[in-house]
Amino acid sequence: MDPISILVGVGAVLLGQAIGYVQGRHHRAPKPIQAICGCGHGMSMHNAETGRCHGMMNGDPLKYDSDKEPTAYKQVPCTCQRYVGPLPIDQVFSPPLLPPSDSR
Ligand SMILES: [Zn+2]
Ligand SMILES: [Zn+2]
Structure with missing residues (x-):
């Protein structure tokens, strides 16, 4: 058997596994939530303490x-008093992206 066809075969198997892995992960991953308030401004435009929006409308x-x-x-300050949009969970918990390295 020539080595090239062995390599191609191995490569195809690895590629298939990689695609399956990525698709599986993609399937289980939660949808990214857009943190947009009812006023149309993002969560970052709202004061963390008072909740008031400092965007313009x-x-x-x-x-x-x-x-x-x-x-x-005329651009006027946004009248929004409090952020009412969805909270992005990944920003709240910020899970580690890398697997734990001490699992030996
Ligand atoms: Zn708002
Ligand atoms: Zn706003």
């Missing part, structure tokens, strides 16, 4: 196009 229209559609808005 569209206020009164400033300019209109020929169809009377607003094209520019």
